[in-house]
Amino acid sequence: MRKNINLVWFRNDLRVGDNPALFYAAEQGAVIGIYLEPVEQREAHDDAPCKIGFIYDSVNELRKKLNKLNIPLHSFKVKDYQQSVEKIVQLVEQYNTDGVYFNNEYPFNERNRDDELEKVLLGKGKEVKRFDGDVIIPPNSVSTGKGEPYKVFTPYKKSWIEFHKTQGISPLPIPSKQDFKIEKQHDYDFGHDYRKDLWPAGELAAQDRLKEFLPKAGYYKEHRDIPAVKGTSMLSPYLTVGAISAKQCIESLLEWYEGDQEAFYLDTWLSEIIWREFYRQIIIDNPQISYHLPFKKDAKEVWNGQHELFEKWCQAETGFPLIDAAMRQLIQTGWMHNRLRMNVAMFLNKLCLIDWREGEAFFMRHLIDGDFASNNGGWQWCSSTGADGAPYFRIMSPITQSQRFDPQGKFIRKLVPELASLNNKDIHFPTSQQRKELGYPEPIIDYKEARKAALALLS
Ligand SMILES: Cc1cc2nc3c(=O)[nH]c(=O)nc-3n(C[C@H](O)[C@H](O)[C@H](O)COP(=O)(O)OP(=O)(O)OC[C@H]3O[C@@H](n4cnc5c(N)ncnc54)[C@H](O)[C@@H]3O)c2cc1C
Incomplete structure (x- = not known):
């Protein structure tokens, strides 16, 4: 037979x-x-x-x-x-x-x-x-009390956890060896240069990265917002191409908690993985998102047509050290820290009043972990057009955020070395004189004025 x-x-x-x-x-x-x-x-x-x-x-x-x-x-x-x-x-x-x-x-x-x-x-x-190998719980497994899709993360997460608890979902093993003879294999070479030193490819490299991260999981909540600290897993490129599954990640997290389910379900890193699932469910329930439309049908659109502001943002020449450091991190490594993704997105959309879709596309053109659902979800969250997005009046100040999350300017000094000689106070927003001396650009916007204009437009 x-x-x-x-x-x-x-x-x-x-x-x-x-x-x-x-x-x-x-x-x-x-x-x-x-x-x-x-x-x-x-x-x-x-x-x-x-x-x-x-x-x-x-x-x-x-x-x-x-x-x-x-x-x-x-x-x-x-x-x-x-x-x-x-x-x-x-x-x-x-x-x-x-x-x-x-x-x-x-x-x-x-x-x-x-x-x-x-x-x-x-x-x-x-x-x-x-x-459904790309998610932990299959799409459409949970819905609101009215049987409708969730639009808000926290109740989605609550139901997600309940579903996960009752289903006992574990990763599948590697299949057994086949009785099959391999002949010539067709290989299409579509190789491109990238930072292989930062992102060694493959399943083993992904597993190694997970093993490296797990002992730090206990500090994740404390460290995850500090870009100068390697406090997050940096697994996103591997999850994006599927060199590791989200199920494998959280199964290892549960092992790290030695099976303590109560602690596991309260874990902040788990919560981030659930955001990934939430955004996948959002694009399934809202096909308009794939047509570049906002999640919120009545969302206020911004586009002030000042293309030069967009260009400066792309070139990491905004004159705001944290924003420029973040954009250089993206361009140099293909990856950007989550706190910085939020900062640069809000800066572009709410302070420069540039359409979020411009930023979304620029991110995709540079990210090694570019993922439609998470990228779109992140951009729409920041521009307050998305599912469970930030309120319109939430506008991160690039200076206050810098003082709070990079207090000694360690991250800025690494990515914007021309500012390295400044003290811990000035590094977040150098004076005009310092800018001139160090060859660093003047700010492209007046933060206070830009914030006022944004609030007037978006309210
Ligand atoms: C504007 C914007 C754009 C983004 N674009 C992408 C993208 O293209 N691809 C992408 O994978 N993530 C994206 N994110 C989410 C998040 O920034 C990255 O997943 C995270 O920085 C990756 O680093 P990590 O692997 O160290 O994450 P960790 O903090 O270690 O988290 C573990 C994993 O959880 C998932 N995750 C974490 N945070 C989020 C989040 N907010 N939303 C969805 N999933 C999350 C990722 O798969 C991540 O690898 C974006 C966020 C914003 C604000």
Whole structure:
């Protein structure tokens, strides 16, 4: 009798551990792994070159791991999602597989692509098996008392925890070794340069980073807002490409708490992972977000047309040391600390009055962890247009925030070395004389005036 054989289409799940599509396909018989790089779609989605390079290396690391299980991984170039569907159908026919297994992606275009593939393959009598490998609790598992989707984080989180407690959700193991001979594997090279010293690719590197972070988990709440301290996990690029799953992360956190559920469910880091799930649910429930529309239908839009302010922000030349340090961190490393993401986003949107979508796209073009749901959620939170967004009058002062979260200017000194000689008071906002002497630009806005204008516009 012919053995079962299935394609596993890898996308943002570049791992062998806790990969439901891979695990269940391997239980059925032989597996052929496929990765498709949608070149034009990436451009349309503003994906950063550093992120694309990181994905390429992660695919190569995945191939090594799969090959040890006797599973081949072929990678191909496609133009866009339409061509992805055609390519998968062609491969199903070429390898005469029983069907295709994959883990769901939640943005609108991706869901449409997957629905289309399912329709075509079912029409050809093939099997399509879809899983939820990118989230801990499956989408739509929780809803309000009225059966409606949540729009506010805290009640969502409460229900999320209740669901998690009752379901006992644990990560899946690595599948067992296959009885399959690997022949030539197709490799499409889409490598790009990025900071490989900061972001070594692959599942092992992600697991190492998690192990490095866990002993610091107890200090997370205290340290997570201080950009000069390495107080957060820096796992976001790995979660974005799926080199590690959110389930694996929190399972290790629970182990770190030695199974103490009460302490675990109160943990601040867990809460951040739940924000990630919340924003995924938001984009599922609100497809307008994928059309660049705000979550709040009556949201006030701002765009003052001062393109030069946007340019200065992009070039890290705003004359506000914390903002410039943050933007340099993004440009130099592909990553930015969360406290700083909030600061630069509010600065651009509320103080320079530039449309949040400009900032959202710029972030995507530079972030190694660029993730549509979290990036959009973050930008809409900061600009008060989003689900459970900051109130319109919450405008972070780039000077006060700098004094509070970088009191000795350690972070600024590292990223803006021309200001390193200033004392701990002046470094947050140098005088005109100091700026002239040190070759640092004048502020592009008057903070107090800009704040007044924003409040008048947004109230
Ligand atoms: C304007 C703006 C844009 C953002 N863009 C992205 C993005 O493109 N990709 C991205 O992964 N995160 C984004 N975030 C969320 C957050 O800033 C990053 O996830 C975090 O800084 C990553 O660092 P870390 O891995 O050390 O996080 P940790 O603090 O260690 O948190 C662990 C994980 O939880 C998740 N997480 C943490 N905070 C958030 C949050 N506020 N929202 C959603 N998930 C969160 C991430 O997956 C993160 O890796 C954005 C936030 C803002 C304010």
